[in-house]
Amino acid sequence: MYASSPREHSPHKHSPHEHSPREHEHMLRDQGARRPGAMSSRAVLTTEADARARSRVGVLRSQGALVLRPAHPKESEPLTHRRRGVARVMLAAGAAGPLGGDDYALDVHVGAGSTLVLTEASAMLVLPGPCGGRSHMRINVHVGEGGTFVWLPEPIIAARGCDHEHDVRVRLERGARLVMREETLLGRHREPPGDFRTTLRVTHDDAPLYHQQLCVGPQADGWRGAAVVGENGAVGSIIAVDPAWESGTPATSTFHSSAILAPLPGPGMVVSAVAPDSLQLRRRLSAGLDALGAPWAPRDAPLPEPEDHRDEVVSETEHTGAG
Amino acid sequence: MAKTTPTNEHRALRIGVAGPVGTGKSSVIATLCRSLSDEFVIGVITNDIYTDEDARFLRSEGVLPAERIRAVETGACPHTAIRDDVTMNLIAIEDLERDFAPLDIVLVESGGDNLTATFSPALIDAQLFVLDVAGGGDVARKGGPGIGGADLLVINKVDLAEHVDVDVEQMVADAEKAREGRPVLAISRKRPATTSQLCDWVRELHRAYADGSHAPVDPGPMAPHFHATDDGGHVHSHEGGHTHHHHGHE
Amino acid sequence: MAQGQAALLLLADGRLPAGGYAHSGGLEPTVQAGRVSDATGLERFLVGRAETTGFVAAAFAAAACERAARDDTAALSALESELDARTPSPELRSVSRTLGRQLLRVMSTIHPHPHFAQLGTAPHQPVVMGVAAAALGLGPRDAALAILHESVAGPAAAAAKLMRIDPFDVHAALARATERLDRLAGDAADHAGAPASELPSRGAPLSDIAAEHHRSWNVRLFAS
Numbered sequence: 001m002y003a004s005s006p007r008e009h010s011p012h013k014h015s016p017h018e019h020s021p022r023e024h025e026h027m028l029r030d031q032g033a034r035r036p037g038a039m040s041s042r043a044v045l046t047t048e049a050d051a052r053a054r055s056r057v058g059v060l061r062s063q064g065a066l067v068l069r070p071a072h073p074k075e076s077e078p079l080t081h082r083r084r085g086v087a088r089v090m091l092a093a094g095a096a097g098p099l100g101g102d103d104y105a106l107d108v109h110v111g112a113g114s115t116l117v118l119t120e121a122s123a124m125l126v127l128p129g130p131c132g133g134r135s136h137m138r139i140n141v142h143v144g145e146g147g148t149f150v151w152l153p154e155p156i157i158a159a160r161g162c163d164h165e166h167d168v169r170v171r172l173e174r175g176a177r178l179v180m181r182e183e184t185l186l187g188r189h190r191e192p193p194g195d196f197r198t199t200l201r202v203t204h205d206d207a208p209l210y211h212q213q214l215c216v217g218p219q220a221d222g223w224r225g226a227a228v229v230g231e232n233g234a235v236g237s238i239i240a241v242d243p244a245w246e247s248g249t250p251a252t253s254t255f256h257s258s259a260i261l262a263p264l265p266g267p268g269m270v271v272s273a274v275a276p277d278s279l280q281l282r283r284r285l286s287a288g289l290d291a292l293g294a295p296w297a298p299r300d301a302p303l304p305e306p307e308d309h310r311d312e313v314v315s316e317t318e319h320t321g322a323g
Numbered sequence: 324m325a326k327t328t329p330t331n332e333h334r335a336l337r338i339g340v341a342g343p344v345g346t347g348k349s350s351v352i353a354t355l356c357r358s359l360s361d362e363f364v365i366g367v368i369t370n371d372i373y374t375d376e377d378a379r380f381l382r383s384e385g386v387l388p389a390e391r392i393r394a395v396e397t398g399a400c401p402h403t404a405i406r407d408d409v410t411m412n413l414i415a416i417e418d419l420e421r422d423f424a425p426l427d428i429v430l431v432e433s434g435g436d437n438l439t440a441t442f443s444p445a446l447i448d449a450q451l452f453v454l455d456v457a458g459g460g461d462v463a464r465k466g467g468p469g470i471g472g473a474d475l476l477v478i479n480k481v482d483l484a485e486h487v488d489v490d491v492e493q494m495v496a497d498a499e500k501a502r503e504g505r506p507v508l509a510i511s512r513k514r515p516a517t518t519s520q521l522c523d524w525v526r527e528l529h530r531a532y533a534d535g536s537h538a539p540v541d542p543g544p545m546a547p548h549f550h551a552t553d554d555g556g557h558v559h560s561h562e563g564g565h566t567h568h569h570h571g572h573e
Numbered sequence: 574m575a576q577g578q579a580a581l582l583l584l585a586d587g588r589l590p591a592g593g594y595a596h597s598g599g600l601e602p603t604v605q606a607g608r609v610s611d612a613t614g615l616e617r618f619l620v621g622r623a624e625t626t627g628f629v630a631a632a633f634a635a636a637a638c639e640r641a642a643r644d645d646t647a648a649l650s651a652l653e654s655e656l657d658a659r660t661p662s663p664e665l666r667s668v669s670r671t672l673g674r675q676l677l678r679v680m681s682t683i684h685p686h687p688h689f690a691q692l693g694t695a696p697h698q699p700v701v702m703g704v705a706a707a708a709l710g711l712g713p714r715d716a717a718l719a720i721l722h723e724s725v726a727g728p729a730a731a732a733a734k735l736m737r738i739d740p741f742d743v744h745a746a747l748a749r750a751t752e753r754l755d756r757l758a759g760d761a762a763d764h765a766g767a768p769a770s771e772l773p774s775r776g777a778p779l780s781d782i783a784a785e786h787h788r789s790w791n792v793r794l795f796a797s
Contacts (some may be wrong), residue, residue, distance in 0.1 A: 199774060201658075208658035212776035215624075221753075225621025226608035227599060228777045235778050237661075252663060252785055257606060260785040265657035265666065272661055272778050373792050396796035398595030399734050408590035410675045 038101030038129065041065045041094075045118070047087045047147075048111035054085035055114035065095040066104055074119045076298040078179045078240075078289055080150050087114065091153070092121035100129025100163055104137040112144035112173070120153040123185075123278075128161035128194060139168045143176040155183035155234070155278050158216065162194030170202040172209075175243045178202070178268075179296060181285060183236035185278050186216055186229070195219045202239055202268070209266040210239055229274055232258070234281035238271040238288055240296055245269070253291040259284040261291045335366070335426040336532040337416060338525070339405065339442035341469050342453030344435030347479040347512075349377050351453055351521070352430050354512050356386035358522045363427035363529065366419040367392045368412060370401050370434040377432055391423055401434025409446040416446075428529065438467040444539035449528055451475040452542075454498075460489040463498035463507075470498065472542025475506050475524055482511040580709040584702070585719040587726055592675040596668065597735060597795035598622060598728035599780045602787035604735045608779065612739070615732055616746040619725045623750060623757060625777040627724030629659055630669075630699040631761035632773045634720040635713035637703025639765035642712070646691040649700055651769040656697045659774045662781035664788040666697075668797040673698035680705045717761035721754045731795060 041064030048058045062068045071090035073082075080086050091106070098104055110116045126135065143149045149170075156166065172178055182200060187193040195217030202210040214235065216223045229235050249263035259273035271288025275281035290297045340348045349369075356365055365387060369377035375394030382389040395415045397404040404412055412431060420426050431447055433440060442450045452473035454462055457480060463470060470476055476498050484491045491509050498507045508524065510517035531537035587593055600618065603609050609618050633656050640648040660666045674695040681689040686708035692701060699720050706716035729747050733740050764772055787793060 208655050211658040211774045213774045222621035222624035225617035226603050227618050227621035227780045228625055230608055230779055254786045254789050260782050262663050262785055270661045272781050274778055396595055398795045400594050403594055410590050410678050411592040
């Protein structure tokens with residue numbers, strides 16, 4: 001039926017993630033019934049390499065709750081530690097949330113040969129809306145040929161009562177490098193999480209490399225079982241992709257009883273960990289990068305001076321939130 | 324599937340080695356590899372209950388290149404892996420034959436189990452069943468499908484007989500009776516003359532296999548009723564004879 | 574549904590000689606790590622497995638069955654790579670391919686079909702299951718159900734060898750799971766016609782972590 005062109009005929013065309021038709025219906029209804037005042041925010045960030053192979057920000061468009069601004073190194077960085085000529089941007093929240101009904105989207109394009117480090121000002125707390133409804137955050141990342149994307153967001157906290165769909169797609173062209181972290185906290189301190197599903201799909205040269213969804217909350221079943229996350233309060237991973245691994249990835253490491261470093265089916269590695277809390281999760285994920293060695297291991301060397309790169313960030317801003 | 328399965332005419336002779344825990348299956352295999360490796364290219368598959376300990380033992384003996392010794396994990400069911408669900412072992416043998424073609428002989432070591440575990444002819448061409456004198460002189464007389472029906476019964480560690488009060492000659496006589504004339508060898512790796520008999524048996528088997536005169540025999544099902552009687556005992560199989568009902572495809 | 578029930582039982586039977594008995598579905602390392610120690614923990618483990626990796630495997634089996642039924646075996650390789658991407662643990666990718674190869678070996682012997690020759694040497698188990706289901710005249714939902722059944726019955730059978738547990742408690746958990754498996758099989762079959770890239774991807778982080786630790790052990794009872 002769709003053999004020649006699957007997307008054209010797919011009944012799932014409007015549902016890029018995996019909803020059953022029933023869930024899909026729920027989603028549409030949900031969007032139609034968005035609460036008054038629900039926030040729709042769409043931010044765009046692009047980088048490009050100049051003639052001297054230094055990276056600069058092209059578009060830096062913030063909107064509503066998604067505020068992008070030039071930044072200084074926030075923590076020791078894998079791959080780009082102390083490097084100049086790198087574009088550094090921080091995502092900050094211009095509003096609380098997302099709350100139920102909110103719809104956020106972030107598009108990131110790392111131009112061919114350029115390097116972007118994207119950090120986040122603080123953890124993202126996903127909350128229920130005053131009138132219920134599902135919140136969405138969609139992040140699309142495209143990294144051009146020879147580009148490097150270092151993405152170190154803070155944890156996402158699935159608060160009690162939330163209903164959130166988080167969807168991240170990362171498309172890497174041939175020769176692109178990536179290191180990205182994702183951390184999910186299952187509820188605030190001693191509270192059970194609301195309904196939260198997060199999906200991450202990473203492709204490299206159009207081939208799927210990593211595609212995982214995590215579903216927790218009252219509507220999901222079995223996730224507290226020891227096959228999924230057990231009694232842990234935090235779960236996360238780091239994905240690292242390096243074209244040099246086309247000819248072979250580093251070996252698996254079982255460096256912690258609740259964490260592993262393992263090769264993906266392609267030129268990538270994953271650090272996967274569960275932990276009782278966010279601090280221990282971060283430690284385990286970082287230990288995974290340590291196991292991977294240089295240049296991935298975060299180093300404790302002093303951070304570069306802020307002045308080093310400030311002038312490299314040229315932005316087109318449409319801030320609507322607090323800067 | 325790319326059919327990598329070698330045809331019967333070209334594949335190695337597959338010999339199973341079964342027998343209870345601790346009777347010296349690994350040691351028999353080590354002896355065969357050591358003595359025959361100048362004449363035959365040999366590969367080994369081990370079936371352990373826990374992990375790959377037997378494979379590691381054989382590798383450490385240095386009797387074969389380490390990569391020609393492979394372990395199959397049997398999930399605590401060593402008898403299943405050699406008889407009712409042989410797929411894992413079959414694939415392991417085929418891989419070994421493909422990777423080191425041409426192999427002359429593949430030895431398959433069963434995970435040590437009990438007296439009733441025997442190989443299916445779907446997996447191997449011939450099997451030897453290994454007992455030892457330390458298991459008691461009357462084990463051979465008690466019989467069972469492996470003791471009664473294996474192509475060769477090996478009574479191992481005969482050098483220990485005097486220490487465990489076993490009359491080797493009587494044990495061999497009992498076994499020969501139970502086996503209705505099939506061969507029995509009493510061996511000890513400390514007595515080279517006995518192990519060379521074992522090697523001769525394998526040479527002869529390989530010759531018969533190569534010229535097509537060897538026919539695999541199923542020693543029988545796993546748990547037949549057995550009555551030890553004065554005439555050496557009979558194995559009463561309740562297999563239901565050899566009547567097969569063939570259903571045509573609709 | 575009544576059509577093919579006997580064929581479905583053949584395919585889902587743990588006694589089909591495809592080597593499934595050597596695997597604990599991740600239960601061995603989970604018990605060893607102290608994450609499951611009683612019947613309640615086992616049941617939650619089984620439910621979690623069915624809802625995540627079991628469901629993903631079921632959707633891929635359903636999709637493979639749908640494609641095989643249309644003789645579109647060229648579409649199976651996309652299922653292979655998408656399932657790889659949904660299996661972060663290299664050990665679990667390897668186990669799935671080993672089990673797939675064994676199932677393929679059995680099916681091409683006991684029920685020959687031209688599709689089996691087009692599967693490559695070590696296809697993923699759910700893909701083989703889907704193709705085998707189609708070869709037996711079964712549909713996507715059947716293929717999904719067969720995989721889901723195995724995803725819980727395998728570790729359940731291993732439980733008695735790994736834990737101090739009443740075997741009747743184990744099967745009571747399986748009995749309680751039947752409705753769930755039916756529902757998940759239906760949901761999985763709903764995805765059968767979707768493009769491979771959009772098939773379900775529910776992950777199970779502790780299963781990945783446990784599988785890699787298990788691989789590193791020297792002494793163990795089960796192959797996975």
